[in-house]
Amino acid sequence: xxxxxxxxxxxxxxxxxxxxxxxxxxxxxxxxxxxxxxxxxxxxxxxxxxxxxxxxxxxxxxxxxxxxxxxxxxxxxxxxxxxxxxxxxxxxxxxxxxxxxxxxxxxxxxxxxxxxxxxxxxxxxxxxxxxxxxxxxxxxxxxxxxxxxxxxxxxxxxxxxxxxxxxxxxxxxxxxxxxxxxxxxxxxxxxxxxxxxxxxxxxxxxxxxxxxxxxxxxxxxxxxxxxxxxxxxxxxxxxxxxxxxxxxxxxxxxxxxxxxxxxxxxxxxxxxxxxxxxxxxxxxxxxxxxxxxxxxxxxxxxxxxxxxxxxxxxxxxxxxxxxxxxxxxxxxxxxxxxxxxxxxxxxxxxxxxxxxxxxxxxxxxxxxxxxxxxxxxxxxxxxxxxxxxxxxxxxxxxxxxxxxxxxxxxxxxxxxxxxxxxxxxxxxxxxxxxxxxxxxxxxxxxxxxxxxxxxxxxxxxxxxxxxxxxxxxxxxxxxxxxxxxxxxxxxxxxxxxxxxxxxxxxxxxxxxxxxxx
Amino acid sequence: xxxxxxxxxxxxxxxxxxxxxxxxxxxxxxxxxxxxxxxxxxxxxxxxxxxxxxxxxxxxxxxxxxxxxxxxxxxxxxxxxxxxxxxxxxxxxxxxxxxxxxxxxxxxxxxxxxxxxxxxxxxxxxxxxxxxxxxxxxxxxxxxxxxxxxxxxxxxxxxxxxxxxxxxxxxxxxxxxxxxxxxxxxxxxxxxxxxxxxxxxxxxxxxxxxxxxxxxxxxxxxxxxxxxxxxxxxxxxxxxxxxxxxxxxxxxxxxxxxxxxxxxxxxxxxxxxxxxxxxxxxxxxxxxxxxxxxxxxxxxxxxxxxxxxxxxxxxxxxxxxxxxxxxxxxxxxxxxxxxxxxxxxxxxxxxxxxxxxxxxxxxxxxxxxxxxxxxxxxxxxxxxxxxxxxxxxxxxxxxxxxxxxxxxxxxxxxxxxxxxxxxxxxxxxx
Numbered sequence: 002x003x004x005x006x007x008x009x010x011x012x013x014x015x016x017x018x019x020x021x022x023x024x025x026x027x028x029x030x031x032x033x034x035x036x037x038x039x040x041x042x043x044x045x046x047x048x049x050x051x052x053x054x055x056x057x058x059x060x061x062x063x064x065x066x067x068x069x070x071x072x073x074x075x076x077x078x079x080x081x082x083x084x085x086x087x088x089x090x091x092x093x094x095x096x097x098x099x100x101x102x103x104x105x106x107x108x109x110x111x112x113x114x115x116x117x118x119x120x121x122x123x124x125x126x127x128x129x130x131x132x133x134x135x136x137x138x139x140x141x142x143x144x145x146x147x148x149x150x151x152x153x154x155x156x157x158x159x160x161x162x163x164x165x166x167x168x169x170x171x172x173x174x175x176x177x178x179x180x181x182x183x184x185x186x187x188x189x190x191x192x193x194x195x196x197x198x199x200x201x202x203x204x205x206x207x208x209x210x211x212x213x214x215x216x217x218x219x220x221x222x223x224x225x226x227x228x229x230x231x232x233x234x235x236x237x238x239x240x241x242x243x244x245x246x247x248x249x250x251x252x253x254x255x256x257x258x259x260x261x262x263x264x265x266x267x268x269x270x271x272x273x274x275x276x277x278x279x280x281x282x283x284x285x286x287x288x289x290x291x292x293x294x295x296x297x298x299x300x301x302x303x304x305x306x307x308x309x310x311x312x313x314x315x316x317x318x319x320x321x322x323x324x325x326x327x328x329x330x331x332x333x334x335x336x337x338x339x340x341x342x343x344x345x346x347x348x349x350x351x352x353x354x355x356x357x358x359x360x361x362x363x364x365x366x367x368x369x370x371x372x373x374x375x376x377x378x379x380x381x382x383x384x385x386x387x388x389x390x391x392x393x394x395x396x397x398x399x400x401x402x403x404x405x406x407x408x409x410x411x412x413x414x415x416x417x418x419x420x421x422x423x424x425x426x427x428x429x430x431x432x433x434x435x436x437x438x439x440x441x442x443x444x445x446x447x448x449x450x451x452x453x454x455x456x457x458x459x460x461x462x463x464x465x466x467x468x469x470x471x472x473x474x475x476x477x478x479x480x481x482x483x484x485x486x487x488x489x490x491x492x493x494x495x496x497x498x499x500x501x502x503x504x505x506x507x508x509x510x511x512x513x514x515x516x517x518x
Numbered sequence: 519x520x521x522x523x524x525x526x527x528x529x530x531x532x533x534x535x536x537x538x539x540x541x542x543x544x545x546x547x548x549x550x551x552x553x554x555x556x557x558x559x560x561x562x563x564x565x566x567x568x569x570x571x572x573x574x575x576x577x578x579x580x581x582x583x584x585x586x587x588x589x590x591x592x593x594x595x596x597x598x599x600x601x602x603x604x605x606x607x608x609x610x611x612x613x614x615x616x617x618x619x620x621x622x623x624x625x626x627x628x629x630x631x632x633x634x635x636x637x638x639x640x641x642x643x644x645x646x647x648x649x650x651x652x653x654x655x656x657x658x659x660x661x662x663x664x665x666x667x668x669x670x671x672x673x674x675x676x677x678x679x680x681x682x683x684x685x686x687x688x689x690x691x692x693x694x695x696x697x698x699x700x701x702x703x704x705x706x707x708x709x710x711x712x713x714x715x716x717x718x719x720x721x722x723x724x725x726x727x728x729x730x731x732x733x734x735x736x737x738x739x740x741x742x743x744x745x746x747x748x749x750x751x752x753x754x755x756x757x758x759x760x761x762x763x764x765x766x767x768x769x770x771x772x773x774x775x776x777x778x779x780x781x782x783x784x785x786x787x788x789x790x791x792x793x794x795x796x797x798x799x800x801x802x803x804x805x806x807x808x809x810x811x812x813x814x815x816x817x818x819x820x821x822x823x824x825x826x827x828x829x830x831x832x833x834x835x836x837x838x839x840x841x842x843x844x845x846x847x848x849x850x851x852x853x854x855x856x857x858x859x860x861x862x863x864x865x866x867x868x869x870x871x872x873x874x875x876x877x878x879x880x881x882x883x884x885x886x887x888x889x890x891x892x893x894x895x896x897x898x899x900x901x902x903x904x905x906x907x908x909x910x911x912x913x914x915x916x917x918x919x920x921x922x923x924x925x926x927x928x929x930x931x932x933x934x935x936x937x938x939x940x941x942x943x944x945x946x947x948x
Contacts, residue, residue, distance in 0.1 A: 227705040233690045327697040516636050518626035
């Protein structure tokens, strides 16, 4: 190590809190990645968790010296060799040991008094590009961004679920856009369903996924108000099975019984027959009041009612009795073909949005279960379901009051069937620990709420107990990836989607097409 | 003033190898045109696939021409677009020839705008003032690209009764059995037309779109066993007569059927070949076959025996003896537990072909020794993914073409090789 590179020296501490004296003028930052070279291609990567002052001058003497200066009595007064007497102590922790370019969890302290330097690109050569790579961002040391891209194996990451916890304004949308942008360029390895309650990913009014060079082939967009070439979100009532309401809409036992009777009698047309009050065969009767309540519930959730001419109508135009027969199949086939399907749910009521999600997710999950039993699962792309405000379906109170739902089932069992969740939330603390521990990758953005930071740290794949202050101080676009697929929690800087779009879309002269009639 | 026009599609004249079914198909078309003359419609719209191929057999063409001539003489103009079957990018089509002879008016006339956008010429029907334009179909729904280029704004100022003719399946309106067919989103149709005269989808449907209607009359007879099975299951065949002034006043479906069709599926699941044979023979002996088209499908996985153990000839002969005009017994849906599981299954020959191509192409890898980036890019685009499937299907379609009457062997070979090379787009690489 050259003298110029040295930024500090190990002077004390223990395995959880190593103390490093900062070399004067080197200005270590919270989150900085440092290196202690151990010789023979061995090095320890350290991370700064805290910074405190150190001084050789007793406290009383420092207070007196300060008083003299402040009160104008010691204009020329200064410390003799101040950089030797006053300094900064960095509290660091070893996060990885690298031996012959392979990283492992560190189990020893750096050599006492060893010199410390900033991390360099070469130190991270073990961060190679895996199979099925998804780019997350560049390694960040404090606020400095290194030219070291972080790729994880998308198949592993998506099937074992992803959590994106963050408060508003910390770059959550940008992160999701970057992930989706990179997945779009994967050549069909990932089928990703995005339920987009803010209609922000496609790029209806500006730049977005639609600007990706592969968008035409690999991006499918559904909306109730489609732009040109997009699909209309219309779902045929016959696509809706009774169990899709599980955990989304609460029914009493009597209502569930009525639903079962109508489904058994009319199969796919059960909803229409409930709305039309069609008598059940074989003399089976349902209390008129029960049917009345069911009709009201269908009206409020699906917006379905009978008009004066006895025609079925849907207020939101999402559900229909004569169109959208193949919408579900189109969506699921697209996912299975490794495409990204964005569903604009911005104009839907909350329950309708969750129901549509439940229908699609339920169908794709059961299809993948079948593929597994048929031995065909290996040929299929990984599926990920991006769900915003995840506590709406994974929150403790929802699961307790409305029972299990398909999202919870996928959180528990999805990875066996190559189906995973990408859950986005501001409130990690309301998601049960059983669910959180099943989510193997967490991309942690800044969060000022200590309860939420604690919930994320407690369920992370690495020991993040010392990261509290670091997470609180993460700026927009700065994140930490904690995952069982990385050896240590990697600090990253997520690039801005607008910059990526500009980079990937250099103007080209498209060839003129000849159109013949 | 209220006018009326007829809207039909997918006549597929020249379809069927079975001569009886071929005749039924032409007969259905003649019945439709006769009815149009009886109803004194002001004009006729044919929304694509008038012929089964770009150059159908001359006997079929002669029958069609005769009827087209009759309606023309009756003062009825026929407007038409190409469908996915009767257009060829590389050679002349019969539609073009008949248009040159003044028997109908093709209503797709694209005009290029800037930025790779196009618009379409709007024709005005002299008698009624209706504005008509349209977009022809292409094999494998390649017309979708044209729709993407279409400038919707250029139709915004049109007034009066406006008709848009197209030959494409629409994602949102597709019936379930077309879930795997290529189609395009509804948002690609230019908004603001009073009537969207659809073709390509072989089943009938009426749908609202803005203030207009999207209507598919379905095929008039059908081109394969599946169409006939649908007819047997009460899918009505025929065409629409639409009354209008500035908007649609009345939409009436005219049902036409040249013959009665009976369809039966015999479930072969967990049965032996001899049990299925008995079920088939028993069914054949028990139905009134006189004057009917009989379609029988054997479907399922046999527990013992092979599909080839089932002899369909006795049932066929019996049904013909009992007066059936034609009999079709399909064993495509049969499998057996005795042999290796078949690689792919599908309802139609085309579906099976497509699945096989996809399966084979999935294993295709570009030879790493090819270093030229241009060649790599060209081959990847052509062979990998959907492009490869499309090419394979196109090539099969070219190679399947028969030698025409009066076409010498040398000319036939030249034509096939030329068509195949055009599909391979070799000239682009050069």
